[in-house]
Amino acid sequence: MTFINKLSAAWTANDSLLCVGLDPDMAKLPAQFHGDPQGIYHFCREIIDATADLACAFKPQIAYFAALSAEGQLQQICDYARAHYPHIPLILDAKRGDIGATARQYAREAYDRYGADAVTVNPYMGFDSVAPYMEWRERGVIILCRTSNAGGSDLQFLDVGGQPLYQHVARLVSEKWNANGQCALVVGATFPEELAQVRAIVGDMPLLVPGIGAQGGDIAATVTSGRTADGAGMMINSSRAILYAAQRTGEDFAAAARRVAEETRDAINQHR
Numbered sequence: 001m002t003f004i005n006k007l008s009a010a011w012t013a014n015d016s017l018l019c020v021g022l023d024p025d026m027a028k029l030p031a032q033f034h035g036d037p038q039g040i041y042h043f044c045r046e047i048i049d050a051t052a053d054l055a056c057a058f059k060p061q062i063a064y065f066a067a068l069s070a071e072g073q074l075q076q077i078c079d080y081a082r083a084h085y086p087h088i089p090l091i092l093d094a095k096r097g098d099i100g101a102t103a104r105q106y107a108r109e110a111y112d113r114y115g116a117d118a119v120t121v122n123p124y125m126g127f128d129s130v131a132p133y134m135e136w137r138e139r140g141v142i143i144l145c146r147t148s149n150a151g152g153s154d155l156q157f158l159d160v161g162g163q164p165l166y167q168h169v170a171r172l173v174s175e176k177w178n179a180n181g182q183c184a185l186v187v188g189a190t191f192p193e194e195l196a197q198v199r200a201i202v203g204d205m206p207l208l209v210p211g212i213g214a215q216g217g218d219i220a221a222t223v224t225s226g227r228t229a230d231g232a233g234m235m236i237n238s239s240r241a242i243l244y245a246a247q248r249t250g251e252d253f254a255a256a257a258r259r260v261a262e263e264t265r266d267a268i269n270q271h272r
């Protein structure tokens with residue numbers, strides 16, 4: 001099944017546009033995982049089990065694993081998610097970008113090693129740096145467009161022939177690069193006006209939208225700016241606000257993660 005078909009089915013099956021981010025930070029993990037050599041895997045596995053019926057995607061961010069030399073645990077987490085929840089798309093957030101020969105190795109890592117349905121990619125090095133990912137014809141390529149951080153404006157707002165660079169990227173991807181029909185774009189929830197601009201350019205192309213929760217993006221503005229006519233079209237990501245919800249309340253971490261994921265899913269659905 002293609003990435004886009006799997007995503008559409010997950011939107012419907014779980015009535016959800018929520019993407020649960022997996023960003024395990026040792027300093028924030030509950031105490032029971034600290035002495036456990038498999039602690040990251042066990043933590044993420046419980047988060048996956050607690051939220052799988054509420055999510056349209058899972059998004060591990062590779063840096064959180066690589067920084068701890070925990071790529072093996074990331075692999076186990078991906079294997080677990082694919083085995084137990086094969087209908088939920090798995091997005092590897094890696095933001096790769098390199099020359100074609102190296103890009104092909106990054107694609108092998110994302111799609112073959114981790115079995116990801118999609119991977120995030122930086123478009124800055126041009127089409128020949130993105131094309132190798134499209135050799136995996138059914139997998140998704142999620143291209144940075146208008147990122148959620150304030151500093152994204154430093155480059156993404158530069159004028160390119162009368163339009164900001166992020167709009168040029170949106171047009172390039174939707175009109176030229178999306179030959180397989182498996183591309184999506186990253187657009188931050190922290191910039192709803194730009195989200196609406198991108199939606200107007202790309203039609204129904206899915207958008208990965210980080211920036212609600214810990215980054216403070218407004219859910220109502222995000223959904224009304226980025227939804228498609230059928231009330232879908234987005235994977236709205238929240239990581240820290242779900243993973244570490246118990247830090248604010250003292251609840252069991254998995255129960256707190258589930259509660260916040262459900263509240264977030266429902267808040268998103270109010271505006272679809």
Ligand SMILES: O=c1ccn([C@@H]2O[C@H](COP(=O)(O)O)[C@@H](O)[C@H]2O)c(=O)[nH]1
Pocket residue numbers: 021023061093146147148149186187188210211212213214215237238239240241
């Ligand atoms: O523009 C972007 C692109 C990716 N991210 C990633 O999303 C999550 C956000 O985590 P929160 O804890 O919900 O803030 C994280 O993995 C980022 O690397 C992004 O924030 N903005």
